[in-house]
Amino acid sequence: MFKQLLRNAKQRLRLFLSECGRRARVLRDSLRQQPDRIDPSSRFVRGLHYGYWEREARGLELLKEWLSPEQLAQYAAKSYFEVTGCHSGKRYRISHGTAMNIHELDGAGRPRFGWCFTPKGYLVAGDVMLAQKIALETDERAALAVANKFPVLTGRRNTLFDC
Amino acid sequence: MATQIVMDRTGDTRHNFDATNTEALSKAEERFRELTGAGFTAAVRTSSGEPVVKRMFDPNAEETLFFPRLVGG
Secondary structure, X not given: OHHHHHHHHHHHHHHHHHHHHHHHHHHHHHHHOXXXXXXXXXXXXXXXXXXXXXXXXXXXXHHHHHOOHHHHHHHHXXXXXXXXXXXXOOEEEEEOOOOOOEEEEOOOOOEEEEEEEEEOOOOOHHHHHHHHHXXXXXXXXXXXXXXXXXXXXXXXXXXXXXX | OEEEEEEEOOEEEEEEXXXXXXXXXXXXXXXXXXXXXXXXXXXXXXXXXXXEEEOOOOOOOOXXXXXXXXXXX
């Protein structure tokens, strides 16, 4: 009796999985005929015609075109590059990212504070880092005027108290 | 061929135009005014590769980059 029940359950499960597989194939074929719907980002953000990775790659390509050879080598090796503020002459490290990715460096090249400012609207990381670089190199004061300062946690103390 | 590159959610949008064509140049200048009027910053690169911000349309610029207004993050 128990064996019979088990056999019936197995058969039902097999039929169920077979039906699921068939429906999945139909759905996949349907999506393939509508390329825009396959790109997950285009389903949620109106106006996006490129895939996420393509947008990111375009942004990084543009950034690399505008970096100096030294900055490009540094970015390729360490995923960050350093710029000099046009007004103060201070050094800033811009790390790969879109927010809280700028650190003001001390004379020894250690992060002292963080600065956070970004171009308004949704932009990919490459574009954000390029805008940050140009802003610090051409109009440092204006960039820092809108920026938010944040502490850098070090082993010894929180730099918030130095702000 | 000159280019205006506008950062946007697709990465960037490029507008190529013939700088020797008066009509194309006029359109490019109009685009420059519209974008900077909307808060975009326009930047070009010097021959040594350093970025320079442009407040006025430069008809001789080979490549002009526009990025949106900066805000605190």
